[in-house]
Amino acid sequence: MYVAVKGGETAIRNAHALLAEERRGDPAVPELTLEQVKEQMALAVDRVMTEGSLYDRDLAALAVKQACGDLIEAVFLLRAYRTTLPRLAVSEPVDTATMDIRRRVSATYKDLPGGQVLGPTFDYTHRLLDFSLAETGHPQEKPAHGDAAAIPERMPKVVDVLDHEGLIEREIAPPEPAEATDLTRVPLDFPAGRDARLQNLARGDEGFLLALAYSSQRGFGSAHPFAGEIRMGEVAVEIVPEELGFAIEIGDITLTECDMVSQFKGSATESPKFTRGYGLSFGHCERKAMAMALVDRTLRTRELGGEALYPAQDEEFVLSHSDNVEASGFLQHLKLPHYVDFQGELVTVRHLKAEAARRRPEQAEIVP
Amino acid sequence: MTNAMREPLAGYNFAYLDEQMKRSIRRAILKAVAVPGYQVPFGSREMPLPYGWGTGGIQVTASIIGAEDVLKVIDQGADDTTNAVSIRQFFARTTGVATTERTAEATIIQTRHRIPERPLGPGQIIVYQVPIPEPLRWVEARETETRKMHALQEYGVMHVKLYEDIARFGCINTSYNYPVLVNGRYLMAPSPIPKFDNPKMDRNPALQLFGAGREKRIYAVPPFTSVKSLDFEDYPFDVQHWDHCCALCGAADSYLDEVVTDDRGGRMFVCSDTDYCGERRTAGHVGAGTPVALAAEAAE
Amino acid sequence: MRPAATVLGGFRHPVHDSQRVFRGVLDAMAHPGRVVGLDAAVATAAPLHRGTVALLLALADFETPLWLSPSACNDAVLGAIRFHCGSPIASDPSGAAFVVAATAAERPRLDTLGLGSDLYPERAATLILQVDGLGVGREIALAGPGIDGTARLAVDGLDEAFWAERHALEILFPRGLDVILVDGEAVAAVPRSTAVEA
């Protein structure tokens, strides 16, 4: 006698226990601490904060540990937690010109006020596996911090240098009230404003933006970009409490900002100039900020009088598919049972097959 | 079958969502009820379950559920499929409300892919989990275009698609998520229920709510509202039929799951609605119980 | 923040009271013409009825601009709304998500309110209109989604012009206006999908 499969609850509980066991790995190996993740897997933590839309290194480190290092899963954990948080205040816009610079490079000028600051970067490392890291406790070379004092407090931005000469489009501040769109409260709508677009890209999957940006570089919607400036460091976040009426600092966050500069040949109504593409991430997510800046610019194709022919120029295509938490969930939902629908398909296909056999008895094939 | 109320999870708000989020979803639900079949955008958020796994239904249920409700959750018609278990546990933990497997006892039924066989009654609310809320998505990928098509009630492309099916296959080749017209105005995706269930939506005394979390849309069919499956005069809408009855309860009127019993074409057909099947068996109905060999498969 | 003493009380149990009031109004909206008691113990601020206060506490917040008819624009009401809902007060009813009319005489012409667009019909306003009685007074026949055949709604204190204006909006569907009539704790809804036969 057939008995329907029962015991879903037990199976789920056991799956959770098995996962916990896998997460822990060999119990003879010391367990990871959140401090270790936060300090030694800092770029993973940064990516999870950026795509998770929540600046909290401790929670992001916890998410990375809980997700066994699956960063998209960690982003999801952070986002789900974010859903439960009340909105206490909206910060003032941060001023990245006052950033406490740790890294600043420009590809467009050999030298510029404030100079180039290489900072911590993989850029000129030779990608040779460093076997000394296989051992713990190996002494590391101490960096020279001598020139830190030489970094000026306020470093002008490259785009402002171009702006001074009237060579780059002006960023026009929106008229009051300037409350930015928040996609976590209002769903995406098209055409999206630049605020919605930038928020979407900032939350978007790094790999997706990387591939799109790359496609545009290879000619699928070329934007001829220059890395005007990439800067990374700490900026102060301020809020204006209603009872005070003036701004107070509530803390510092690490940001990576990228200004891409692209030539624009001009149109019937506009003179030739440079245009901007903007990228911003929490922490040190340089690849992400650069890809975002490129895609921000390619998505302005229509606005600048061009025709959107390629994926990277297609606002609806890019913004609807950039979110890895949405994409991952929907892709993986295919694991859920679909046997009711499949049964419907079976009935239909059997019917079609019988129909086809009736019509052409000599070749009883299903029409594809 | 019914689990009593208990204390909700400490540290989280009742039903997980914060009150502001619930308010915005509640406003969207009221507008959805006022414009039957129209997809209202809402500020969907990440839930602790993945997008695609019922987050739209979960957000709708979380926004309507109260301490006195009795909740039933089904997936594929069954209360004990893993995702139904998981969602039911989520609400049991975050609200403490009573849960049930009995369709008749539930005040709210959250479902994926089925409508219970037992007719729903007035006062009940059924919440559908919806993956793709846009019925026109497979004929037009762009939201900017489909929105205009709904505004202008320009549904010709859908009729063309269905007619092409008939021309090629001799019948409409859509077995689930079969498009419907609500109150003679909006084309609506009934969610991936088998077309077998479509007639149950028509003039149903229960309130039907639909939540698509990833796509950030909510829509509704109020009680006693006309829901018509698209068809043609010469090709009227029809539902699935089986040559078999349920092997367990003998039902001839329910949607059947096909269970493979061996690798030589052996099959059993049993009710997909586990509560319906169980109720019938309790009432003394008995099925043939034996596997059947499908002629076509057995010959191969 | 204002001291609580000068502000009208909100819900005693905000989470559960909001939910109950919402389910009440959902029931009303899903069954046009059905008179539903909102069952919420809230204090009123004249001239608002208890049901109106409950609806605003349950549904209005900083995302929903609110228009109040002249007699409802008093300090007690404004203070309570600012404190409990945080809704921006609209000076022009056409820009409000919720339009509250303390009496039928104070209501704006219906076609001057936000009716949404064919592309975005959900952007239409909800009119909360206080009347002298529900279940008593002149009967109106209603038909459409949510109604099994025809429903009859008796309303006291609502003029002919209201029903004529409401009827005239029907051809605009899906644009339109969703109306919630309030009498004390009781509400009845006439969403835009309802055909009224005055």
Ligand SMILES: [Zn+2]
């Ligand atoms: Zn059965």
